Amino acid sequence: xxxxxxxxxxQMRADEGIWVPEHVEVRAAAxxxxxxxxxxxxxxxxxxxxxxEAAVPVTPDNGQRLR
Numbered sequence: 198x199x200x201x202x203x204x205x206x207x208q209m210r211a212d213e214g215i216w217v218p219e220h221v222e223v224r225a226a227a228x229x230x231x232x233x234x235x236x237x238x239x240x241x242x243x244x245x246x247x248x249x250e251a252a253v254p255v256t257p258d259n260g261q262r263l264r
Contacts, residue, residue, distance in 0.1 A: 202226055211246050218243050 202225035209219040221241040228234050 212248060217246050 203223075204225070205220075205222045206218055207220040208216045211217045219242070221239075221243075223237055223239045223241075225237045226234065
């Protein structure tokens, strides 16, 4: 990457101990084999997260121990 390139990511709290991306900004420039230039300028925004429902309830006695 060339000078001035940067990536910024903001996160939001979805639930206790769960953080998810909310906003990602990528501004980058690169030169490939001194022949081709590549410029990336992207802004990604995420929203409307929903917690996934577990198919099997998690309990302390849920698993069996090997003997």
